[in-house]
Amino acid sequence: MLVLMQGERTYNISIAGTSNSVAQILDSGNLVLLQNDTRKAVLWQSFDYPTNTMLSFMKLGLSVRTGLNRVYTSWKSPDDPGFRNYSLRINPDLFPQMFVYKGSAPWWRSGPWTGQRWSGIPEMATNVIFNVSFVNTEDEVSFSFNVKDGFIASRTVMNETGIVQGLGWNNESQRWIVSYSIPKEQCDFYGHSGPNSYCNPDIPDGFECTCFPGFEPKSPEAWLIKDGSGGCVRKRGISMCGNGEGFVKVSHAKVPDTLAALVDMSTIGLKQCQEMCLRNCSCMAYASAYSEIDKGTGCLTWHGDLVDARTFTNTGQDLYIRVDANELARYTKKGLLRKKGVLAVIIVSSAVVFLLLVALLCCILRRRRRAARTRRSKNISSFTTFEESLGGKDIDEGRRNGDLSFFDLSTVAAATNNFSSDNKLGQGGFGPVYKGVLLNGKEIAVKRLSKHSGQGVEEFKNEIVLIAKLQHRNLVRMLGCCIEGEEKMLVYEFLPNKSLDSIVFDESKRSVLDWKKRLEIICGIARGMLYLHQDSRLRVIHRDLKASNVLLDATMNPKISDFGMARIFGGDQIEGDTKRVVGTYGYMSPEYAMHGHFSTKLDVYSFGILMLEIITGKSNNRYVPDSPSLNLVGHIWELWKEGKATQAVDSALGDSYPADEILKCIQIGLMCVQEHATDRPMMSAVVSMLSNETTLQLPKPPAFFVKKNEISSGEGTVSANGVTISMIQPR
Structure with missing residues (x-):
C-alpha cells in the first residue's frame, strides 16, 4: 500500500490487481494498471493531486513546500489491505536515511546516502536495472528510482511482516522474481548488536x-x-x-x-x-x-x-x-608488522629469483636437485603409507576445505633458524616446541615429534585428524603439518603469552591477572570445552585438560591445546572404557584413574581443578603448607565447610575482587570435582552458571588424589596402577 500525505489529507492507494499486474502513478496524477501479458497501460483510476506534484513509480520522501509525504505501509494480511504497524519512509532529520518502522520504533535502517547509493543496501553497488535519484534540498528530501528498460516490469512491496521486496516479472516463467529483500539477515535489524x-x-x-x-x-x-x-x-x-x-x-x-x-x-x-x-x-x-x-x-x-x-x-x-594512545599503538604495531611482512616477501622473492638464475649455471646444484627429487619421491611414498594409517578420507577432506596445510621441511627449518635452541619454547612428552617466523612474517609454533618419544606417533595422528576439524576461538588453531622422512611436526598459530601455568603459578607474573581477566579465562575455557562436548562436528573428550595445556594469546584470551590424548565419540555415545589410562596427576577423575572409565565428566573434573587453581594461584599437585590436606582441593574443601573459602583466594588479587562472585566460582569448582561423576554438572550447565545469577546446589565431598607414598609435582602419562585415592572427611 502506498500512502500519500498532504497536510491532513491522506490518500491510500491499494494495489488490488492480479499477480501479473503492477500499478504506476504518472506525473499527471493518474494511476494506471500495467498488464504484463499485453504490455498495455490501462487507465485504472484518477486522483485529484496538485498539478505541480511529481510522482514516479517508486518515490519516497517529503516535499517541504507542499507538505506531501510519500510513505509505504504494509497490509494487515495478504488479503486484508488495512494498515499494519510496518512502514517504509525517509527520515529527513540531520543527514537523511530510509527507515522501516515497526510502529514508531526503528526496525531497519538504510544507512546514509553515500553519493551513489544507500550505504546499508549492498545490492545497489551492482545495480544495472534502475535509474536512482536522491534529492536533499531545502524544498525536498526524496528518493526515487525507475526501471532503465521500459519493457521490464518491476514492483516494490512491503508484506505484512515488515519485509520490503523488489520483484521483477519473468515473462518466460510467468512469475515474479525477488531481486532484493530487506531486512534479510540478523545484522540488518536495527540495533541488533547494541551501542558501540x-x-x-x-x-x-x-x-x-x-x-x-x-x-x-x-x-x-x-x-x-x-x-x-x-x-x-x-x-x-x-x-x-x-x-x-x-x-x-x-x-x-x-x-x-x-x-x-x-x-x-x-x-x-x-x-x-x-x-x-x-x-x-x-x-x-x-x-x-x-x-x-x-x-x-x-x-x-x-x-x-x-x-x-x-x-x-x-x-x-x-x-x-x-x-586512546595505548590502543592506537597496538593497532599501529599490527599495521607495521603487515607492511614489514610484505617488504620481507619482496626481498626474499627477489633473492630466490637471483639464486635460481645462478643455479641454472651450476652443475653441482643440478645434481643436488636431482638427488633431492629422488629423496622427495621416497618421502612421498612413506607419507602415502602414513597418510593411509591416518585415514586418507579425513586428510583429503582437510585439504579440500583448506583446514590442513602441508609444509616442506625446508620451510619449517628456515622459519625456526634450523631449530635453534634460542627459538625453543619448551619441552613436552611429545617433543620440543619451537617458535618460528614464516617468510610472510606470520609467527608459528612448531611441535616436533621426538624420535624417542613414547607418546608420539599415535598422538600425532590423533591431533592431525582431530584439530583440523575443530574451529573455535578458544581452541588453538593448527595451521598444518610437516612429514618428511623421519621428521613429523605440527605447525600451530603462535601465542605470545605461552601457557597459563607459566603465569598463574609464577609469583612474579600472576599479578598481571586481575580477577576480571581470570574470570574471562575461566569462561573462555568453559566455552571451549562446551564446544568439544556438544557443539562441534565431533563429540570430543580432551582427557588432559590442565594449566599447561591452556595457551594465552596477546590479549590473554585462553586457547585449549594438546589434543594428542583426546577421544572422539560417535553421535549418541557419551562414555567409554580404556585399559590405557593417560593423563596428568592431580587432574584425573577417580573413575578414570582407577577403572579407565571416561566420559565428558572426566573433562568436567579436570576443569574444576583448573578453575580452583586459577582462583588460588596454586597447583593442585603441590603441598599446601599449614593444612592437614594432601592437596589444594582438600585445603579449599576444608575452608569451604568452615565458611572461610575466601582465605584460599590468590593473595596477588589483594582485595580487588567481588567476594560473592569469587565464592560462586569456588562453589562451581567444587561441584565439578565431586567424587561421583553423576553428581558433577555438564559443561553446558557450568557455562550457564558462570553466565547467570542462579541458585547453586551445595557440593558433595570431592575426591583427593596423590601418588603412592609421596606427593609429586611432576606431570606425565600414567597407568591406573600409579594412582591411589584417599577420602579425607572435612572437619
Whole structure:
C-alpha cells in the first residue's frame, strides 16, 4: 500500500490487481494498471493531486513546500489491505536515511546516502536495472528510482511482516522474481548488536557482535552467552582528550545511525574531517559524508553512542573510531608488522629469483636437485603409507576445505633458524616446541615429534585428524603439518603469552591477572570445552585438560591445546572404557584413574581443578603448607565447610575482587570435582552458571588424589596402577 500525505489529507492507494499486474502513478496524477501479458497501460483510476506534484513509480520522501509525504505501509494480511504497524519512509532529520518502522520504533535502517547509493543496501553497488535519484534540498528530501528498460516490469512491496521486496516479472516463467529483500539477515535489524559495537555475520565462531576498538562488553556475562544487545562501553581508566589519542579504521561499514551525528558539507576530505573530530573531545568517530564522490566529501562526526553499525564483505564505508594512545599503538604495531611482512616477501622473492638464475649455471646444484627429487619421491611414498594409517578420507577432506596445510621441511627449518635452541619454547612428552617466523612474517609454533618419544606417533595422528576439524576461538588453531622422512611436526598459530601455568603459578607474573581477566579465562575455557562436548562436528573428550595445556594469546584470551590424548565419540555415545589410562596427576577423575572409565565428566573434573587453581594461584599437585590436606582441593574443601573459602583466594588479587562472585566460582569448582561423576554438572550447565545469577546446589565431598607414598609435582602419562585415592572427611 502506498500512502500519500498532504497536510491532513491522506490518500491510500491499494494495489488490488492480479499477480501479473503492477500499478504506476504518472506525473499527471493518474494511476494506471500495467498488464504484463499485453504490455498495455490501462487507465485504472484518477486522483485529484496538485498539478505541480511529481510522482514516479517508486518515490519516497517529503516535499517541504507542499507538505506531501510519500510513505509505504504494509497490509494487515495478504488479503486484508488495512494498515499494519510496518512502514517504509525517509527520515529527513540531520543527514537523511530510509527507515522501516515497526510502529514508531526503528526496525531497519538504510544507512546514509553515500553519493551513489544507500550505504546499508549492498545490492545497489551492482545495480544495472534502475535509474536512482536522491534529492536533499531545502524544498525536498526524496528518493526515487525507475526501471532503465521500459519493457521490464518491476514492483516494490512491503508484506505484512515488515519485509520490503523488489520483484521483477519473468515473462518466460510467468512469475515474479525477488531481486532484493530487506531486512534479510540478523545484522540488518536495527540495533541488533547494541551501542558501540558492530554486527559482522562473517565471524567464524558464530557470534556476530564485536565491540568497536577501545570498547569492551557492557555485560561480559551476556556476551558469554552470545547476547550482544547490551552493547559495549569505553574501556575503563583511559583518557580521550589531548593525550595522544587517534583513530582506528573499521572498513566496509554501514556507519552508525546519523540521527546521533553532525554533518558538515563544507569540510572537504578526510584529513580535515579527522582534524575537526580530534579537536572536539566529545567526538567518538568520523566518516566521509559522501564517500563515493571525488574520494570523499563532507564530514560526519558522532558525539554519542554508536548505534546500529555493521560490516559487509566488500561494500560499505570507512569508519574511523577514536581510541586512546595505548590502543592506537597496538593497532599501529599490527599495521607495521603487515607492511614489514610484505617488504620481507619482496626481498626474499627477489633473492630466490637471483639464486635460481645462478643455479641454472651450476652443475653441482643440478645434481643436488636431482638427488633431492629422488629423496622427495621416497618421502612421498612413506607419507602415502602414513597418510593411509591416518585415514586418507579425513586428510583429503582437510585439504579440500583448506583446514590442513602441508609444509616442506625446508620451510619449517628456515622459519625456526634450523631449530635453534634460542627459538625453543619448551619441552613436552611429545617433543620440543619451537617458535618460528614464516617468510610472510606470520609467527608459528612448531611441535616436533621426538624420535624417542613414547607418546608420539599415535598422538600425532590423533591431533592431525582431530584439530583440523575443530574451529573455535578458544581452541588453538593448527595451521598444518610437516612429514618428511623421519621428521613429523605440527605447525600451530603462535601465542605470545605461552601457557597459563607459566603465569598463574609464577609469583612474579600472576599479578598481571586481575580477577576480571581470570574470570574471562575461566569462561573462555568453559566455552571451549562446551564446544568439544556438544557443539562441534565431533563429540570430543580432551582427557588432559590442565594449566599447561591452556595457551594465552596477546590479549590473554585462553586457547585449549594438546589434543594428542583426546577421544572422539560417535553421535549418541557419551562414555567409554580404556585399559590405557593417560593423563596428568592431580587432574584425573577417580573413575578414570582407577577403572579407565571416561566420559565428558572426566573433562568436567579436570576443569574444576583448573578453575580452583586459577582462583588460588596454586597447583593442585603441590603441598599446601599449614593444612592437614594432601592437596589444594582438600585445603579449599576444608575452608569451604568452615565458611572461610575466601582465605584460599590468590593473595596477588589483594582485595580487588567481588567476594560473592569469587565464592560462586569456588562453589562451581567444587561441584565439578565431586567424587561421583553423576553428581558433577555438564559443561553446558557450568557455562550457564558462570553466565547467570542462579541458585547453586551445595557440593558433595570431592575426591583427593596423590601418588603412592609421596606427593609429586611432576606431570606425565600414567597407568591406573600409579594412582591411589584417599577420602579425607572435612572437619
